[in-house]
Amino acid sequence: MQCELCGAPIVGPSKTIQIEGAELCVCVRCAKHGTEVQQPRRKGAPQKKPGLAAPQARRRPRDVFDLMEGEIVDDYADRIRAAREGKEWSTLDLAQAIKERELLVKKIEKGDLIPEDDVRRKLEKALGIRLIDSTEDSTSTGGPGRVTMTVGDVISFKKSRK
DSSP states (O other): OBOTTTOOBOOSOOEEEEETTEEEEEOTTGGGGSEEOOOOOOTTOOOOOTTSOOOOOOOOOOOHHHHOOOEEOTTHHHHHHHHHHHTTOOHHHHHHHHTSOHHHHHHHHHTSSOOOHHHHHHHHHHHTOOOEEOHHHHHHTTOTTOOOOOHHHHHHHHHHHO
């Protein structure tokens, strides 16, 4: 598990703190930057009973950030329109190719609607384009060993200037 403030691996118990309304799971060193939040104890926690098989390993809870592939690019509407026109397709042709409604395609091309992940994947596959600005793409352009800044770096930087 990584500290959500400094990005360092958390060794030992983690702390849940609140900074400006956001709850973060942080390491012991970063806990001083916020107010510690007490986690409520679960009632009815399963107890060990003699004679039963060994308990199964606890699964790590799914994190929302594990599901994120990256952020959609700002010019997604222009990219979709240009790729569609490059294939000489109408909006109806594209809608039929991805098995969605034409109205949805029109709204996405106008920029009125950000496509959901499943629609985005269909568009990328049908048009042969990328609509995600993934973190791998941005870090790979910086060269080998590039380090990105975290919130903890900014906090440390401001404190060292005083």
